[in-house]
Amino acid sequence: MDRTLLILGVELRQAFRAGSSADGKSSRAKRIARNIMGYAVLLTIAVFMGRGAYNIAANLSEELAACPNVVRTVWVNLMSGLSLGIFIMFFMTGVSVVYQTLYESGDLKFLLSTPTPAGSVVAAKLIVALVRNLMAIVPFMYPVWVGYGAGSGAPVSFYIMSLLAIVFAALLFTAVVAIFVMLVMRIIPTQKMRQIIMIGSLAVGFAFVVVFQVFNAKMARSNGLDTAQLAQAAQGWGLGNTWYLPHVWVVKTALLTTSEFGFSFAESLLPLAVTAVGAFASVIGLSTKAFLAGWSAAREVEKGRKKPNGRRRRRALLRIGRKVAGDDLAEGVSPALSDTMIRRHVSQGWGIFAKDLTILMRQPVIWYSVLVALVASGFYIYNMSYGMRSGDVGSMVGLMKDIVLFVLVMMSTISSSQMAGMCISMDGESLWAIRSMPIEPGTYYNSKMALAMLPGSAVFTVLALAMTFVSDLPQYPLYVSLPVGYAAISMLGSIGLMFDAIKPNFTIRMSGAGGPKRDASKALISMGVSLVGTFLLGVAFAFKGYYSSFSILAGIDRQVATCISVIAFTAIVVAGHVVARSIAIGNIKRMLRGESN
Amino acid sequence: MITTYDLTKRFGDMLAVDSLDLSVGAGEIFGFLGPNGAGKTTSINMMIGILTPTGGRVELAEIDVAKDPTKAKSITGYVPDQPNLYEKLTAWEFLMFVANLHKVEKGRAEKKAKNLLEMFELIDRADEQLGGYSHGMRQKVVIASALLHEPKILFMDEPTVGLDPASARLVKDILRELASEGVTVFMSTHILEIAERMCDRVGIIQKGRLLAVGNMDDLRQAAAAKGAMKHPEASTLEDLFIELTGGSDYAEVSRYLEG
Ligand SMILES: Nc1ncnc2c1ncn2[C@@H]1O[C@H](COP(=O)(O)OP(=O)(O)OP(=O)(O)O)[C@@H](O)[C@H]1O
Ligand SMILES: [Mg+2]
Numbered sequence: 001m002d003r004t005l006l007i008l009g010v011e012l013r014q015a016f017r018a019g020s021s022a023d024g025k026s027s028r029a030k031r032i033a034r035n036i037m038g039y040a041v042l043l044t045i046a047v048f049m050g051r052g053a054y055n056i057a058a059n060l061s062e063e064l065a066a067c068p069n070v071v072r073t074v075w076v077n078l079m080s081g082l083s084l085g086i087f088i089m090f091f092m093t094g095v096s097v098v099y100q101t102l103y104e105s106g107d108l109k110f111l112l113s114t115p116t117p118a119g120s121v122v123a124a125k126l127i128v129a130l131v132r133n134l135m136a137i138v139p140f141m142y143p144v145w146v147g148y149g150a151g152s153g154a155p156v157s158f159y160i161m162s163l164l165a166i167v168f169a170a171l172l173f174t175a176v177v178a179i180f181v182m183l184v185m186r187i188i189p190t191q192k193m194r195q196i197i198m199i200g201s202l203a204v205g206f207a208f209v210v211v212f213q214v215f216n217a218k219m220a221r222s223n224g225l226d227t228a229q230l231a232q233a234a235q236g237w238g239l240g241n242t243w244y245l246p247h248v249w250v251v252k253t254a255l256l257t258t259s260e261f262g263f264s265f266a267e268s269l270l271p272l273a274v275t276a277v278g279a280f281a282s283v284i285g286l287s288t289k290a291f292l293a294g295w296s297a298a299r300e301v302e303k304g305r306k307k308p309n310g311r312r313r314r315r316a317l318l319r320i321g322r323k324v325a326g327d328d329l330a331e332g333v334s335p336a337l338s339d340t341m342i343r344r345h346v347s348q349g350w351g352i353f354a355k356d357l358t359i360l361m362r363q364p365v366i367w368y369s370v371l372v373a374l375v376a377s378g379f380y381i382y383n384m385s386y387g388m389r390s391g392d393v394g395s396m397v398g399l400m401k402d403i404v405l406f407v408l409v410m411m412s413t414i415s416s417s418q419m420a421g422m423c424i425s426m427d428g429e430s431l432w433a434i435r436s437m438p439i440e441p442g443t444y445y446n447s448k449m450a451l452a453m454l455p456g457s458a459v460f461t462v463l464a465l466a467m468t469f470v471s472d473l474p475q476y477p478l479y480v481s482l483p484v485g486y487a488a489i490s491m492l493g494s495i496g497l498m499f500d501a502i503k504p505n506f507t508i509r510m511s512g513a514g515g516p517k518r519d520a521s522k523a524l525i526s527m528g529v530s531l532v533g534t535f536l537l538g539v540a541f542a543f544k545g546y547y548s549s550f551s552i553l554a555g556i557d558r559q560v561a562t563c564i565s566v567i568a569f570t571a572i573v574v575a576g577h578v579v580a581r582s583i584a585i586g587n588i589k590r591m592l593r594g595e596s597n
Numbered sequence: 598m599i600t601t602y603d604l605t606k607r608f609g610d611m612l613a614v615d616s617l618d619l620s621v622g623a624g625e626i627f628g629f630l631g632p633n634g635a636g637k638t639t640s641i642n643m644m645i646g647i648l649t650p651t652g653g654r655v656e657l658a659e660i661d662v663a664k665d666p667t668k669a670k671s672i673t674g675y676v677p678d679q680p681n682l683y684e685k686l687t688a689w690e691f692l693m694f695v696a697n698l699h700k701v702e703k704g705r706a707e708k709k710a711k712n713l714l715e716m717f718e719l720i721d722r723a724d725e726q727l728g729g730y731s732h733g734m735r736q737k738v739v740i741a742s743a744l745l746h747e748p749k750i751l752f753m754d755e756p757t758v759g760l761d762p763a764s765a766r767l768v769k770d771i772l773r774e775l776a777s778e779g780v781t782v783f784m785s786t787h788i789l790e791i792a793e794r795m796c797d798r799v800g801i802i803q804k805g806r807l808l809a810v811g812n813m814d815d816l817r818q819a820a821a822a823k824g825a826m827k828h829p830e831a832s833t834l835e836d837l838f839i840e841l842t843g844g845s846d847y848a849e850v851s852r853y854l855e856g
Contacts, residue, residue: 300729337711338724343693343703351697355686362685362726430683433742435647437698438671593666594648 003116007124010107042139045528050143050150057151072261075152076251079145083250086141086166090173091206092372092414094133098177099198101129102291103185103298112292122178122287126280130174134167141166145254154258162254164269168276169250175279177202182286185294194297195364203371246272348439352447356426357454370455373415377408377463381471400474402542408463409485410534413492416456417530420496423448424588428506434592441588445497445581452493453486460485484569488537491573492530494580499526501584504591533576540568598623598750598781599644603653606639606805613639615805616653621783621798626776628796629785632842636805637785638678641752644783645675657750671699674743678754678785680735684728688719688738691727692745699746706745713741716767733759740768744775751775753784757791769795793834803842816841 057075064071102125111121145162148154181198188194252268255261342354427434434444464481467473475481543565547553556564604617614636621627629637642648644655646666655662662669682691689710696706714720717737727735736759743751751772757765772782772795786792792799793813800810809819813834820840 337689338687340687340690340693342690342697343707346697346700346703346706348698348700351694354697355683355690355694358690359683359685430681432647432675432677432679432681433695436645436670436673436675436677437695438667438669439698440667590649593646593663594642 003120004123004127007111007116007121008127011124011128041525041528045525045532046139046143049140050147053144053147054151055147057148059151061152068260071152075148076255076261078148079251079254080247082141082144083165083169083247083254086137086169086250087173087247088206088376089137089140090133090170091202092369092376093136094170094173095177095202095368097132097136098129098174099181101125101132102178102181103295108295112295118287118291119284122291123284126174126178126283129178130170133174134170137170138163138166157257158254161257165250165253165272168253168269168272169246172246172272172276172279175276175283178283179279179286182283182290182294185297186290191297191300199364199368199371202368203375206372207375246275349443349447349450352439352444353450356423356447356451359426360451369415369418370459373411373455373459374462377411377459378466381463381466399542399545401476402538402545404467404473404475405481405484406488406534406538406541408460408467408481409488409537410531411463412456412460412485412489413530413534414527415459416452416454416489416493417496417527419455420452420493421500421526422505423452423497424500424591425505428504431506435594439592441585441592444588444592445501445585448497449490449494452497453490456489456493457486460489484541487569487573488534491537491576491580492533494577494584495529495533496526498580498584499529501587501591537569537572540572541565543568598625598658599627599783600656601640601644601653602655604640604643604650604655605652606636606643606648607651612805614643614650617802617805617807619800619807619810621781623781624776624779625797626772626782626795627784628792628799629783629802630787630789630792630799630838631785631802635802637802638754639805640802641675641754641783641785645673645752646670647675671746672749674746674748674751676736676739676743676751676753676756678758680732680739680759682727682730682735682738685726687724687726688714688730689723691738692742695742696745701746709745710741713744716771717741717764733761733764736760737764744771748780750781750783753782755785755787757786757788789834789838799834801838801841808841813837 060074061071064074102122105125105128108121108125112118142163145166146159149158149162180201184194184198188197249268249272252263253272256263256265256268340354340358342351342358344350344354461482464478464485467475468478476484544558544561547556547561547564553561599619599621601617601619604614604619605612606614617640629640631637639648643650644657644662646655646662646669649663657669658672660669660672686694692710692714693706696710701709711720714723717740719734719737719741722730722734727738730738736756740753740756743753753772756768760768769791772784776782776797784796798810798812799816801808801816809816811819816834816837820837
C-alpha cells in the first residue's frame, strides 16, 4: 500500500513538472499565461455545454410542468443516454490509456527490477490510468449533468452523487479493461494474436454497447410520444427492465438522493461500487500471477527468419581500406530487402508522410480507433435515418441536407483531430533525426498536414458514400458533399496540428518503452476547438437554409443567400488554414532549430 | 570547416558552454574530451543547429548555421549520444527515410545502404523492426544513417558506446578512411585511447570552458603550464586529462580508496 502511494507520489510530481522545462528560455510568466489560457478555453467549453444542458432542462420542466411523471421519464432517459455516452467515450479513448499506462510506461522496467510487489506497481498504474480516463471525460460530461441539475432544480447532493457515479464508472471500466488486457497478454502466445484478439474483442464490446443503445432507442420510439403511454412507462422510470446494466447503475446513483425518483441504494450505488471495487481488487489479485510475464511479452517484437551469416563481414572489413561502403562492395551478395513505400518517390515531404504512415499502420491502437469510428458512425447513420423518417422533415429539406452533411463532418473530424493532435508528437521518438536533417519547416508542415487529414477524409468518404447509397434522407450530391467535407476536415485538421505544434508532447512514444504521458488538457482543448470550428462552418454553410426564418434577413434573394453561404464557408476555411499554418510553421521552425518554447 | 565564435549556452543560471572558440580544418579528426556534464553534447548540438545558442555563432564550411540551417544540415552527418529510433520502422526503412530527407538518388541510396548494413553485419536483420534491436545494433544503424548521404562534416557524440570491439574497430577504420578523403570528423569520446590514437587534435572542455586544445605536445605544455607535472615528457593522455580537469579531485579519490 505505502509503495503504491510512493509510486503515485512520484507520478504526481512528474505530472506537475511536465509543463515546465528546465530550460530558461521561456519565462515563467509566459508559461503561466499559457496555462491560464488553456484552462480558460476549457472552462469556456464546460460553461458552453453546461448552459446548453441547463436550457434544455429548464425548458422541459417548464413546458411539461403539468405532468411531472413525463418530465421525470424524459429526464431519466436523457441521463441514461448521457451515462451510456460516458461509456462510449471510455471505449473510444480509454482502452489505449489503460494499455499504455499498464504496459508501456517507461518506469516499469525500473520499478519491476526493485523488490516492489507487482500488485503495488499495478495498483499505482491503475490509479494513474483511472485519473487519465477521468480527466478525459469529466470536463465534458460533468458540466452537462450540472447543467441538467441546475435546470431541473435538483438537490445539492445530486452534484456530489453524479460525480461519484462518474468516478465509479471510470473505475469499473478501467479495471475491467485491465483484467481483460492482462489475461490476453498472459494467455495468448504471440504478439500478433494478442493484438488481433484485443482489438477485435474490444471493438465487438463497443459495438455491443452501441447496438444495445440502438435497440433501446428503437423501443422507446415504438412506444410513441403518447403522454399516457409515457406515464405508464414511467412507472418503472423506463429502466426497470435493464437493472443489470452498469450505465443504469450510474444514472440511479446520480439520482439516488433526488427523492422524487425513489431509487433504492440496492439498485444503484451498491452494485456500482461493489463491481467497481471488486474489479479493482481482482486486477490486483491477478497481477501477481499475470502481470510480469505479460509485461515482458508486450515488449517482444516479431522476428523474421534468421539466416546464418558467414564470412561476409570479413570480406567487408577487408575492403574498407579502399572506400567506405563504396560502389564495389556488395554486388550480388545482399539478400533482397523488402520494398518500402518510403522509397517510392525521392522527396522529403513524401518521405516524412510515408514514414509516419508506415509507423501508424503497425500501431494496433490506430486500428482500434478506426474500427470504433466506423461502428460509431454506422450507429449514427442508422439512428439518424430512422429518427428522421419518423419525424416530419417537410419544409426543412434544405436545412436537413446541411445537418446531415455536417454531422458526417463531425464524425469524421473526431478521428482526424485525434491524429492531428499527435502528428508532430510522434516524432519525439526520434527527434534528433528530424532536427538534424535538412528539412524546411513548410515541407514538414505539409506532410504532417496530409497525415492529419488522412483518417478524417477516409472516414468521411466512407460515410458520404454510405449515406448516398443506403439512406433516403435528403442530402447533397457527392460532388458537393465531398469537396465541402474535405475542406472542412482539412481546416479542422490544420487547427489540431497547430495545437500539436504549439505544445508537442515528445514524451509519448508510439511504441515500446516510453511513458505515454497524455496531455489531457491539450487533447480536450483541441477537441473543443474543432467542435466549435465544425459548428461555425456548419452555421456558415447552412446560411441559405435558415436565413429566411430571421425577419431582418428574409428579404435576401435565395441565390444571393447561397452565395453568402459559400463565401462565408470558404472564408472561414481559408482563414483557419492561414492562421493555423503560420502559427504552426513558426513553432516548427523553433523546434527544428532547438529553440525552447 | 567548423568554426565557432564565442559560442555560449545558458540553461537558466547555469552556463553549460562558455564562449567556445574552436576551429577544425578539412580532413581533420577532432576529439572532444571532458568529464560528464562538461558541455560536449550541448556544444555539438549547437554546432549542428539543433540547439539555439544563447550567444555566439557557428560556421560550417562557410555556412552560418543560424542563418541557413537547412543548407548546413545538408552537408553534415550526426550521430547523437542516444540511439533513439522509430521502434516500429525496420532498419532498412529507417535508412531509406533518411536517404529521402537528404534527397539521395534512389539507386545510389539503396546500394549505399546495403553496403553499410553489410559492413555492420545487420543486412540479415534489416527487415526487422528497430524496437527489437539491441543498443549496439541501434548505434550501428545510427552510424550508417549518418554516412548514407556522404556528408562533408561528421559530428559523432560518443560513437563507439555500446559497440563490440570488432565494430568499434570498424568505425575507427571508417573514420580514418573518410578523413583521408577530406571529410571532417568532430567526435566526443570518453575513450582516451581513441582520442590519442585517432585524433589529429584534441580539445578538453570542463564546466563549459575549453581548457586546452591541440595535439599531444600542445596538451603537455598546457598541463605543464597549469601545474607541477612530474614527468611532462612521459605522460599519457589519461594523465594529461586528469591533470587538466582536476587532478586534486582524483588525488582525493585515490586517498579514499587506499583508506
Ligand atoms: N536541456 C537541458 N536543460 C538544462 N540543463 C541542461 C540541458 N542539457 C544539458 N544541460 C546541462 O548542461 C551541462 C552540459 O551537459 P552536456 O550534455 O553537454 O554534457 P556532456 O559533456 O555531453 O556530458 P556526458 O559526458 O555525460 O555526455 C550539464 O550540466 C547539464 O546538466
Ligand atoms: Mg554527452
